[in-house]
Amino acid sequence: MAAAVALQRTISAAVSAKALTTSERLGSAVVLIRPVIQPPFCAIRRLFDHLHANPNDAASLNAAYPKRGIFKTAAMVNKFSDQKFTIDLSPTRDSLIPQALRVSLNSHGFDDMLSFFRIAADTHVPTILSSLSQIAGTDLTLSHRQQSLNLNFRLCDYNPGTADPVSSNGCGEHTDYGTFSIIFQDGTPGLEIEAPYAPGTWIPIPGDATVVLAGWCALIMSGRRICAARHRVRRVPGVRRLSAVLFVAPDLDAKLKPTAGAPVNFSQKIMDGDISVEWFKEVMGKKWRYREGNLEFVGGEDDGVAQDDEIKRLIFG
Structure with a gap:
């Protein structure tokens, strides 16, 4: 079992450019890093305002x-959803954007945002995967060969101008599906992490911290040597908050099963390697799109089970 949250550990830019040691405890669910590049938040703000x-x-x-679209604005009309606007991109989605539109958006910060994500991914993804591999006891890079196909970029605008301007729900409680996520913040507090061994205890993260969180795929593939971090964003009415998130997940055709000798039993489907990353992502996707307001369940599709509870049943049986 991985250690508890270690918020006190801050990794310098020099260290983060090298393979982190196991002692840096990425397996403790949360690590703070100093990134080699800061998000262009002025450009990101301009891009949201322009759209x-x-x-x-x-x-x-x-x-x-x-x-599924790229610019998500469900919070403009749905006061029960997460009260945020998002821009969701990946290398594949980026390649589909017409050149004329790209030229128009570049004058409003689009290219600056993409350049930031490319540099952040090239710099930090290999070293973080290497460190997670040490903790997991298996080479995770073998299941992350097609990074260009399963990297996702997200810009979040926790804007006061939503359907419920006084709601504190910026982003509901959840655990990311993939291997790890890097959350870059604009200095405004709001991100909170649930203590792994104290359910219901939420730890506020400094607004200027850059955070690495592990997800469900890391938990499974490491045999639970790596914790998956449950987190949320609390919104302050009248305060605008921006963040940029880099999501890293295994190749879509990779099988989700623990490394040999892992000291834990999962459900039979997981132990037998019957579940692919692509299938797992789709199962989780319905719940998170519903929470974000970008999907409506019909005909009794929603069983009322929270996303994390549903995934725990799948993983642990």
Whole structure:
């Protein structure tokens, strides 16, 4: 079992550019790092403002990825969803954006944002995967060969101008599905982590901290040597907060099963390697899109079970 949360450990830029040692305890669910590059939050703010003020560009951006869209604004009309706006991209989605639209958006910070994510991914993903591999007791890079296909970028705008401007629910309680996430913040507090061994105890994270959180895939593949961090964002009415998140997950065709000799038993499906990352992502996706307001359940699809509880049943049986 991984150690408890270790918020006191801050890794310097010099250290984070090398393979972190096991003593840095990425397996303790939460690690703070000093990134080699800071997000261009002024450009990110301009991009959100432009898309809100120019519905034609917003519609064209979503049309580039019609399956689920890119610019999500459910919180504008749904007061029960997470009260945030998001821009969701990946290398694949980026490649689908028409050149004319790209030129228009670049003048409002789009290219600056993409450049930041590319540098952050190239610098930090290999070293963090290496450190997680040490803790997991298995080489996780073998299941992350196609990083360009399973990296996702998210910009979050916790904007006061939503359907419920006084709601404190910026982002509901959840655990990310993938291997790990890097959360870059603009200095505004709000991110909270649930203590792994004290359910219901929420630890506020400094607003200027850059945070690495492990997800469900890391927990499974490490045989629970790595904790998956449950987290949320609390919103302060009237205060705008921005964040940029880099999600890293195994290849979609990778099988979710623990490393040999892991000191834990999961459900039979997990132990037999019957579940792929792609299937797991789709199962989780319905719940998180519902929480974010981007999906409505019909015909009794929603059984009322919280996302994390549903995943625990799947993983542990």
